[in-house]
Amino acid sequence: MQFILACMAIGTVFGAGLAIATEPNQQPAAEQSKSLRHLARFNEKFKAADKDGDGALSRAEAENANMDRVVTHFDKLDLNGDGKLTAEEVRALLRSRLSS
Ligand SMILES: [Ca+2]
Numbered sequence: 001m002q003f004i005l006a007c008m009a010i011g012t013v014f015g016a017g018l019a020i021a022t023e024p025n026q027q028p029a030a031e032q033s034k035s036l037r038h039l040a041r042f043n044e045k046f047k048a049a050d051k052d053g054d055g056a057l058s059r060a061e062a063e064n065a066n067m068d069r070v071v072t073h074f075d076k077l078d079l080n081g082d083g084k085l086t087a088e089e090v091r092a093l094l095r096s097r098l099s100s
């Protein structure tokens, strides 16, 4: 059992390393650092807005953080309908904004 777990852990590390190694080739460096900065800003804002620290934003948390676009589209963004937005669900908004 421990051997299997060790194999899984090694596979995860190598898999992640591979993803990091191949990613920079997919877009120009300047573009990538721009989207990384964008993502870092988003993560900070998300964490600051998540007052109870459960890793998701309730509607009230989004309202308190003045995330107007998130509040406006809250029901649409809440893909699984649990009344909270995870970072992944809010990222769908960022993606739609970037592509439109
Ligand atoms: Ca929360």
Ligand SMILES: [Ca+2]
Pocket: 077, 078, 079, 080, 081, 082, 083, 084, 085, 086, 089
């Ligand atoms: Ca949700």
